[in-house]
Amino acid sequence: MNVSAIERALARHMSARDRSRMRRVAALAARRGRRLWLVGGPVRDLLLGRAVTDVDLAIDGAVQQVGRAVARELGGRLVWHPRFSTAVISFDVGRLDLVRTRTETYAAPARLPRVRPAGIARDLARRDFSINAMALEIRPRSCGELLDPFAGRADLDAGRLRVLHEASFADDPTRVFRAARFATRFGFRVEQRTHSWLLDSVSRGEPCRLSGERVAAELRHVLREGRPAATMGLLARWELGASWGAPATPGPRGVERLRHAARRMKAIRLGDRERVALLFACAFHDLPRETRLNIADRLRVMRVERRLLVSGPERVDEILARLSRADGHAGRAAICRAANPPFLRLAALLARSDDYTRIRPFLENDGT
Structure with missing residues (x-):
């Protein structure tokens, strides 16, 4: 060019x-x-x-x-x-x-x-x-x-997705997460030697040496992608679960739940924080509760993410269903008021979104 x-x-x-x-x-x-x-x-x-x-x-x-x-x-x-x-x-x-x-x-x-x-x-x-x-x-x-x-x-x-040298993933294991994001986003294949070096890095446990905060940040990047379920599925195939504190990665049910939730949320106007928190919970809800607690501890997630993560999957499904049926800001405010304490009445999820300023008057005028 x-x-x-x-x-x-x-x-x-x-x-x-x-x-x-x-x-x-x-x-x-x-x-x-x-x-x-x-x-x-x-x-x-x-x-x-x-x-x-x-x-x-x-x-x-x-x-x-x-x-x-x-x-x-x-x-x-x-x-x-x-x-x-x-x-x-x-x-x-x-x-x-x-x-x-x-x-x-x-x-x-x-x-x-x-x-x-x-x-x-x-x-x-x-x-x-x-x-x-x-x-x-x-x-x-x-x-x-x-x-x-x-x-x-x-x-x-x-x-083709290719690293520059053999020690690339050892130097910075967050590149494993980026490889999954780029491969999914662009529809690229991971070059053969790069793929071999990536799996070697995972087998040596190098992604597990990352701090929980850095792994959590990478997972949030994954969940912001256009196809988060496909990216999480790729990370699962690469057996990245130990890096976020799980002996197993999300199985097919968890990946499908995430795909369904991401598709549903495209039709719902949610702020970035609330969308990521709900997807975070969906990604791991096919894992046992004790495993989800381990993930929350390892990643040191935000309080809202933790409460959604350790709650039952049916609760998250209920929130998604109600949000998709909500009629405008008054309807969403009604959901916030009705939500159980484990979800901090959903208001915490909206605390930094533009929509919160529109919903707040309905929350403040609920007679409580």
Whole structure:
């Protein structure tokens, strides 16, 4: 893909707002003698012809200074993460991530890496899969050539998911979860050697060395996917259950329950937190109650997730059925009032969703 084709693809698949912000970051970087690249997932999605909704940028220095300038000039809010030299700039609509090009080394499996500044070539070499190890240089008024040192574009064309080296899953076992998500999302097959290395990592128990919080975060990412049941089914086939505290993974009934719940919830307007909490419970409800308690303890899940997880599956089914029949906000409020204490009257599930502000008046005027 030549530069003009890349420019046309950006115009088609990235919003004008994000393109303008990206060019402004490039100008501020150039003013300080720095180079800027669009990296990882956005480049992958661009080449796949999918909407580019993330703005992940890498810069070869002056991260904090450029981040501050971007926030000041564009009216954003800067959050600085010094350990990884990362600046997150949030706007009323959208955000962009600005990271220092770097290399990473892992002292032990599942440990967070030590990072050191490096050039773009070594930065791409630290990434998870070849399809995410591509970069596109961004200049104030144009784009540069596509950097693809690991043949990521060829893997995209072949529908192939491939890690960059044998120790990839040992270095970062969360990549096992990402492999399942990407394989399901894009309909890709896991390359033969990659699949062998993945299973070796699981057999060595490396995903079990991840903290419960990190595993829980990965499972929430899975449940936010368009086909969470298919992704959980793939993790089950790879025998990931021990990583979340279960001697067994969800069986066919659990996967089917999750598929049914995800399909039903597409017709229900739910906030992200409540949707994920309900799907979390559905994913594991074919397992014994003691196993579900172990999962809740291992993952240190939020209180709402825990209560839904350890409750009986019929309770979750009841909530889903009632929500799907609810007539507007008053109907949903009635369900909240009627729900048993184990569900915190469902209000806790709505605490940060936009719908809660609409349902609250009905909750407050119920005469209790």
